[in-house]
Amino acid sequence: MGAPRDRLVRALDYLAEQNLLEVRAAGLRHPYRWLRRPADLEEIARSLHQRTLERESREIARLDQVLTLAAHDGCQTAFLAAHFGELLSHPCGHCSWCGNGGQPAKLFPATPVHLDEAPLRQAVSLWRQTPDLTQALAGPRAFTHFLTGLPSPRQTRGKLKTHPLFGTFAHVPFAEVLRRVEESPSSRRAIRTGTPGNAGVSPASSLLKKRSRTGNRDACAPKNCM
Ligand SMILES: [Zn+2]
Numbered sequence: 001m002g003a004p005r006d007r008l009v010r011a012l013d014y015l016a017e018q019n020l021l022e023v024r025a026a027g028l029r030h031p032y033r034w035l036r037r038p039a040d041l042e043e044i045a046r047s048l049h050q051r052t053l054e055r056e057s058r059e060i061a062r063l064d065q066v067l068t069l070a071a072h073d074g075c076q077t078a079f080l081a082a083h084f085g086e087l088l089s090h091p092c093g094h095c096s097w098c099g100n101g102g103q104p105a106k107l108f109p110a111t112p113v114h115l116d117e118a119p120l121r122q123a124v125s126l127w128r129q130t131p132d133l134t135q136a137l138a139g140p141r142a143f144t145h146f147l148t149g150l151p152s153p154r155q156t157r158g159k160l161k162t163h164p165l166f167g168t169f170a171h172v173p174f175a176e177v178l179r180r181v182e183e184s185p186s187s188r189r190a191i192r193t194g195t196p197g198n199a200g201v202s203p204a205s206s207l208l209k210k211r212s213r214t215g216n217r218d219a220c221a222p223k224n225c226m
Contacts, residue, residue: 075097113176124181133160
């Protein structure tokens with residue numbers, strides 16, 4: 001329009017103040033400029049990855065603390081207060097434990113899950129054989145996120161959330177799937193040689209075809225997250 005940006009902004013603000021326009025910010029982009037180029041990109045990537053892993057562990061620990069508090073056999077308010085360094089002289093009288101006559105809440109025990117070895121082996125094989133999957137899901141942890149239905153930006157970019165294998169093992173705890181993926185012969189071979197695992201046609205292809213045909217996929221709610 002040829003007019004300076006700040007003049008246009010002032011004009012829009014003025015019209016908004018007069019209730020002639022409703023002005024909302026949309027599609028904002030935050031530009032940035034390099035102040036200093038990092039010397040070692042690999043090191044930064046490693047450090048960021050490590051911080052992500054540590055944060056993941058902390059979040060899991062925090063969830064465990066919530067469960068511990070919920071199942072605590074004692075006044076929960078006193079338990080919380082003690083956490084922050086304050087000792088209550090007597091039970092609060094209004095938390096769940098106090099209100100329940102001094103009985104702790106009974107949490108449902110973790111449901112034992114069964115992980116079928118054959119489908120997992122086939123999934124790992126397929127992962128190693130399919131360049132698109134191998135590229136988008138680099139490493140056992142990324143692949144386990146995919147198998148347990150935990151989305152990530154890379155999966156979104158690769159449109160993998162609609163993949164038949166996405167969330168196949170959503171009913172199994174993340175750590176268990178990760179352990180099995182890491183222990184899978186196909187993974188170990190790939191890690192050792194730095195090349196994809198089984199070559200040629202394998203049962204993995206039939207697994208994908210079968211799942212595609214039936215559209216049978218477990219719910220991908222991240223109920224077993226982490
Ligand atoms: Zn209490």
